């Protein structure tokens with residue numbers, strides 16, 4: 001089967017045929033987390049979206065080098081060039097070494113990724129591990145005349161860059177508007193122009209994270225690391241760069257400028273951006289009181305959550321919406337996702353046990369085509385899920401004896417559904433919870449006892465009752481049947 005994968009490129013604002021630079025190799029770079037606090041649910045959505053993209057590219061047979069960085073220095077409070085480093089603030093508050101903060105939240109991030117079954121990237125580079133390469137890139141940008149040094153800091157010269165390049169090509173911002181909208185500097189910074197951004201910042205006496213450089217002791221600007229690490233591991237021109245849409249400006253716009261100031265040509269062929277998360281129609285934010293963590297979502301320990309939802313329920317819920325659309329969390333939608341996920345997994349358990357017949361009511365080729373068409377259309381997971389549910393419905397109807405399936409179609413269906421549900425969409429079978437399990441076990445025991453009674457085997461039915469009582473489980477018999485409780 002030929003696969004014509006199309007992706008929505010936020011740089012050209014068009015859906016384009018995906019053509020790798022050096023097929024079957026694909027380079028994929030995704031901006032990772034800044035590890036100064038617990039991972040936000042919005043981040044989980046972003047990384048789950050790129051997990052699907054990675055998984056599908058691998059499924060199509062591409063050899064993907066997936067790079068996702070860890071930002072452990074340079075991301076300042078307020079996302080601008082002034083203020084303290086987010087990690088240093090946390091370290092000071094908790095009286096920790098900055099690298100302790102980094103390690104703690106990196107571990108936490110990995111745990112959450114595993115919880116939601118997101119695959120690890122091929123390379124997970126850190127900003128502090130690439131200080132030398134960052135200094136080298138600053139030197140190159142200076143050499144090419146797109147940066148200037150003032151008092152131990154180096155700034156990117158956006159005005160100079162705009163003479164030959166289009167600063168704003170990704171975000172759609174216009175340099176003239178940026179220039180007229182920016183407030184005057186009043187001598188507060190060393191920048192020539194407010195639109196310029198820091199490549200290297202001089203470290204004050206109090207600054208905890210600091211390195212020697214040709215311009216004195218300092219630390220790298222936030223945007224620099226991604227230019228450096230994507231180029232180092234994927235080359236000066238690579239296939240896909242992704243991230244949350246809030247990173248488009250200034251972060252990704254600055255990345256493009258840095259890359260182009262070093263080497264000619266487009267650094268990235270396809271830019272992919274994921275949309276944000278809302279709760280009951282409102283943006284998820286700490287100030288709104290609706291910013292629950294991934295753990296709270298699983299345990300249900302938050303006023304807005306009516307119950308806990310399993311990680312695969314959350315994954316199912318996330319994939320019911322396209323990555324480029326906003327996703328709204330509500331208890332109703334999550335409960336529906338819980339049912340949908342269970343029905344899908346149950347169908348997968350039923351499928352191998354289905355009886356086969358000569359005649360098949362299943363159109364396998366059409367089904368396979370619809371699965372691939374959905375994913376080839378910019379990784380459209382909601383459409384794919386609806387196609388999978390046509391097959392789920394079919395499986396239940398065959399089980400009910402309403403229609404039939406042939407041996408060949410049953411085998412093909414099993415292979416294809418396993419590939420799409422587990423490999424591409426990244427679902428896994430969840431083990432039943434302790435409560436579900438004890439409920440299930442007790443139902444089996446009560447059924448056995450009922451059968452014993454029906455067969456007038458009162459010795460067995462009494463023995464079951466007495467032995468359960470010894471472990472503090474009491475059976476109550478009534479006309480409606482038997483119930484149990486722990487005393």
Ligand SMILES: [Zn+2]
Pocket residue numbers: 030031032226251
């Ligand atoms: Zn980045």
